[in-house]
Amino acid sequence: MAVYALAFIAYAIDLARRSAVAAKAADDAKAASVEASGAEAAEAAGGGTIVAAPPKRAASVAYGRSPSLRVGVALTVVAWLLHLAADITRGLAAGRVPWANMYEFALTGTLIITSVYLLVLVVSKHDLRFLGTFVTGLVLVLLGIATVNFYVSVVPLPPALQSAWLVIHVFVATSAVGFLALGFALSVVQLMQARRESIAASGTAAKQSFLATLPDSATLENLAYRVIIIGFILWTFTLMAGAIWAEAAWGRYWGWDTKEVWTFIIWVVYAGYIHARATRGWRGSRSAWLAIIGFSTVLFNFTIVNLFFKGLHAYSGL
Numbered sequence: 001m002a003v004y005a006l007a008f009i010a011y012a013i014d015l016a017r018r019s020a021v022a023a024k025a026a027d028d029a030k031a032a033s034v035e036a037s038g039a040e041a042a043e044a045a046g047g048g049t050i051v052a053a054p055p056k057r058a059a060s061v062a063y064g065r066s067p068s069l070r071v072g073v074a075l076t077v078v079a080w081l082l083h084l085a086a087d088i089t090r091g092l093a094a095g096r097v098p099w100a101n102m103y104e105f106a107l108t109g110t111l112i113i114t115s116v117y118l119l120v121l122v123v124s125k126h127d128l129r130f131l132g133t134f135v136t137g138l139v140l141v142l143l144g145i146a147t148v149n150f151y152v153s154v155v156p157l158p159p160a161l162q163s164a165w166l167v168i169h170v171f172v173a174t175s176a177v178g179f180l181a182l183g184f185a186l187s188v189v190q191l192m193q194a195r196r197e198s199i200a201a202s203g204t205a206a207k208q209s210f211l212a213t214l215p216d217s218a219t220l221e222n223l224a225y226r227v228i229i230i231g232f233i234l235w236t237f238t239l240m241a242g243a244i245w246a247e248a249a250w251g252r253y254w255g256w257d258t259k260e261v262w263t264f265i266i267w268v269v270y271a272g273y274i275h276a277r278a279t280r281g282w283r284g285s286r287s288a289w290l291a292i293i294g295f296s297t298v299l300f301n302f303t304i305v306n307l308f309f310k311g312l313h314a315y316s317g318l
Contacts, residue, residue, distance in 0.1 A: 001147070003079035004140045010072035011132035017068060018130075018210035072132050073121070079136075080114045087111050094154045099170045100161055102306055106146030108171075109302075110139045112178035116227075120182060126223065130214055134185040165245035173238040177298060179231030180270070184295035186224035187288040193217040194285055221284065224291055225277060232270045239267050258309040262301040269294040 087107055091098035099108045117135045120128055157166075194217040196209070214220070242263060243253040254260060273290040276282035282290070 001140060001143050003075055003082060004136050004143070007072050007075035007079055008133060008136040008140060010068045010075060011130075011136060013068040014066050014072060015130065015133055015210040017066065018213040069129055069132075072136075073129055076114065076118065076132060076136060080111070080118060083107075083111045083114065090154075096157060097167050097171070099174065100157055100166065101150075101152055101155075102302075103146050103150040103152055105170070105174065105302070106142055106150060109174045109177050110142050110146075112174045113139055113181045116175075116178035116182050120227070124223070126215060126219070128223070130210070131182070131185050131189070134188065135182070138181060138185070160249045163245060163248065165241060165248070169238060169241040169245055172234050172241065176231045176234035176238055179227045179234065180295055180298055183224045183228035183231060183291050186220050186227070187291040189214065190217050190220040190224060190288045191285060191292075193220055194288070217284070221287060224288070225274075228270065228291060228294075229274065232267075232274060235267055235270065239263055258305055259301070262297070262305050266294065266297045266301060269297050 087098050090104060090107060094100070094104075098104045113135065117128075117131065189211075193211050193214060196211045197217055215223075242260065246255065246260070247253045269290070273287065273294055276290065277287045
């Protein structure tokens, strides 16, 4: 958690630096515009051709070379390695996969979120390192809550969990959460970017921020849609695998248990998001809000449902 906190600080410093550079670029562009206007006025008044001085070059920085950004990514990798070691040692101590209760699910789930983030940095053609602030911040908060409120000692598995489906069903569920969390982060940034673009389009002068250095809202929306599609496919398998496991453990595929219902609610929300965007033209802020609502249902399912609703899936360990 300490290394994640340092990575979060490094990413935050990079965002602050981006804001400063964006503001300087805007000032330089404004100064260049004033100089060009002055040259045109002088030419018109003198009747001759006056060559204006070349405009000042707008501030341009190769963000990929930002020291704080490189430090943030390096610290994230170090934190991920420590996180992986903690997850593996928990599994070795328990003699099983480390996701049988809320603490272990949080430990593994946050590891998957970081893994998905690092994977996307490698495979994506877009530079998404700016998401480091949101990803490390989310992981840090979830790990802190899990450590303080959900920690339990290693205990034997209940009979219903002593199945190979524990490995398959829960691992796929945590993987789905990792992709959905990244889609959530992209959707939050998309809303912020869309608001900035709306202010700029209205002609109102707005304070320059780090958003000016990020992809436009349409690009962010497309990226969010792609990672959410992957998460939705994994969540669909989670729902199907859970039904098969329920039939093996309790003799029925579906029993309207609270956990089962909320798993289905999450699936319906994200299915609605995909359908609305693909066939109804729900683009922009509406699709972003649907993605945010979807991840809110995921968090509700993990926290409120596990803590306050009892049922056959009451495996919080608390």
